[in-house]
Amino acid sequence: MDLEQRLRILVVGGGLAGLAAAAYLRGRHEVTVLERFTLVDFARNDYAMSITANTHRFLRELGAEDWQLQAVPLKYVWGCDAKGNVNETVAQSITPSGATTIFARRSRIHKELLTAATSPRRAGTPAKIVENVKITSVDVEDGVIRTEDGRAFRGDLIIGADGVNSIVRAAILGTVAPSASPSGVAAYLCTVPRSALDSDPSLSFQTNADAGLATFRGSDADGRPKSRVLFYPADPNTFQIVAYHDESPWVERFEKSGSSIVPRVSQLSMLQTFDDFTDSVKRVLAQATSPDVWRIRDIDRMESWAKGKAVIVGDAAHAILPYFGLGCNLAIEDGEALGYFLSNVTSASELPQALARFAALRVARAHMVQLAGRQAAGLVSEEEKESLPPFDGKAFMAKVYAYFSAEQASKEMCG
Ligand SMILES: Cc1cc2nc3c(=O)[nH]c(=O)nc-3n(C[C@H](O)[C@H](O)[C@H](O)COP(=O)(O)OP(=O)(O)OC[C@H]3O[C@@H](n4cnc5c(N)ncnc54)[C@H](O)[C@@H]3O)c2cc1C
Ligand SMILES: *[C@@H]1O[C@H](CO)[C@@H](O)[C@H](O)[C@H]1NC(C)=O
Numbered sequence: 001m002d003l004e005q006r007l008r009i010l011v012v013g014g015g016l017a018g019l020a021a022a023a024y025l026r027g028r029h030e031v032t033v034l035e036r037f038t039l040v041d042f043a044r045n046d047y048a049m050s051i052t053a054n055t056h057r058f059l060r061e062l063g064a065e066d067w068q069l070q071a072v073p074l075k076y077v078w079g080c081d082a083k084g085n086v087n088e089t090v091a092q093s094i095t096p097s098g099a100t101t102i103f104a105r106r107s108r109i110h111k112e113l114l115t116a117a118t119s120p121r122r123a124g125t126p127a128k129i130v131e132n133v134k135i136t137s138v139d140v141e142d143g144v145i146r147t148e149d150g151r152a153f154r155g156d157l158i159i160g161a162d163g164v165n166s167i168v169r170a171a172i173l174g175t176v177a178p179s180a181s182p183s184g185v186a187a188y189l190c191t192v193p194r195s196a197l198d199s200d201p202s203l204s205f206q207t208n209a210d211a212g213l214a215t216f217r218g219s220d221a222d223g224r225p226k227s228r229v230l231f232y233p234a235d236p237n238t239f240q241i242v243a244y245h246d247e248s249p250w251v252e253r254f255e256k257s258g259s260s261i262v263p264r265v266s267q268l269s270m271l272q273t274f275d276d277f278t279d280s281v282k283r284v285l286a287q288a289t290s291p292d293v294w295r296i297r298d299i300d301r302m303e304s305w306a307k308g309k310a311v312i313v314g315d316a317a318h319a320i321l322p323y324f325g326l327g328c329n330l331a332i333e334d335g336e337a338l339g340y341f342l343s344n345v346t347s348a349s350e351l352p353q354a355l356a357r358f359a360a361l362r363v364a365r366a367h368m369v370q371l372a373g374r375q376a377a378g379l380v381s382e383e384e385k386e387s388l389p390p391f392d393g394k395a396f397m398a399k400v401y402a403y404f405s406a407e408q409a410s411k412e413m414c415g
């Protein structure tokens with residue numbers, strides 16, 4: 001493609017969504033990613049996540065191999081009660097495409113997406129990364145963004161991949177832009193060595209070759225999953241702990257600090273929260289690193305993700321509740337979809353139509369996932385409940401897994 005037929009694309013935010021978009025767009029266009037922090041510091045918020053089979057296939061297309069991700073394949077999902085009884089086992093790892101759902105640390109996925117976006121060995125022009133720039137204003141009509149230190153950048157397209165508190169979203173939607181709403185639940189995030197589970201006969205089912213995720217369910221408050229301890233592999237030698245509980249004790253600290261994370265709280269508070277759980281679970285919690293407390297939030301659905309020269313992707317467009325662990329999957333799917341819908345675009349005048357096609361496909365999918373998260377969290381209104389069929393988790397996951405590519409999904413949508 002001629003140089004002048006390429007778009008100049010500015011991506012605000014170098015998280016998972018921003019780097020995935022850059023990795024898929026660099027083949028045809030000239031991409032610059034602007035990130036307020038440095039990307040070398042991958043250890044920030046380095047929790048482990050599940051990557052469903054369809055997104056795992058995207059990562060492999062982008063050149064990320066399982067060994068680079070230190071991936072652990074997901075073979076089982078176990079449901080347990082607070083006393084440690086295993087009540088259900090669901091095997092769900094293999095999909096028709098042959099890919100596997102995996103667990104991996106966020107830092108590993110982030111690093112591989114950065115490589116995919118910037119490596120000179122892949123087709124197209126390596127994306128340019130500008131670190132330590134905080135974007136403070138966005139002009140969606142002129143395609144200009146300004147930084148805290150007084151610089152301005154101009155592009156044919158601005159992609160807002162700036163997370164749950166997105167300023168690009170605010171610029172697109174103005175006063176009707178939704179902001180993150182608390183779900184009433186917080187989560188302790190920490191890790192333990194695999195040996196902590198391995199050495200306990202009542203937990204060692206998780207450390208066999210058949211790896212997976214175990215949820216220990218405590219009692220529900222107001223029909224909402226406020227007491228849940230999750231163990232799942234972060235890498236071959238480490239397990240991630242995510243422990244959901246009522247957010248009440250932390251609300252004041254979240255609000256005072258203006259942050260949704262309270263870092264490094266005492267282990268004792270975590271142990272007290274899950275005092276009525278089986279000793280095996282408590283022994284593991286006692287061996288964990290000191291936990292961070294995360295406020296669990298999502299944002300209301302938005303019908304419009306694009307305006308003028310700007311579009312939003314990832315958590316900026318559809319921050320969801322984490323009960324199905326699908327936020328990163330949606331972010332990577334968004335990147336692949338932008339790559340597809342912008343693949344034939346050779347001038348800025350063709351952008352509005354391409355963005356409209358992108359949004360038509362992705363808004364519908366993100367809303368399906370967001371609603372499922374709220375149903376799992378017991379957060380749908382009585383009114384909504386009446387208009388909805390009962391939630392079917394298996395049918396939902398089948399739909400998640402069936403998404404093959406933006407091209408195929410848009411063909412199916414158009415019939
Ligand atoms: C506890 C927990 C567990 C999760 N588990 C899973 C899971 O198992 N599977 C899964 O798929 N997903 C999971 N997720 C969700 C997933 O982590 C997110 O959906 C994903 O990280 C969103 O990526 P993003 O790039 O859109 O946003 P972010 O990762 O938030 O990235 C936004 C980036 O933009 C930058 N930025 C923000 N504002 C500006 C600005 N003004 N100027 C410049 N840069 C800016 C930020 O520094 C950041 O780097 C989980 C989330 C949580 C909290
Ligand atoms: C799990 O199974 C045990 C018996 O094995 C039973 O006592 C317990 O009530 C079950 N818990 C749930 C949450 O279904």
Ligand SMILES: *[C@@H]1O[C@H](CO)[C@@H](O)[C@H](O)[C@H]1NC(C)=O
Binds near residue numbers: 343344
């Ligand atoms: C781009 O062009 C190719 C070849 O004509 C076509 O197959 C593909 O569907 C087009 N992509 C989009 C997003 O329209």
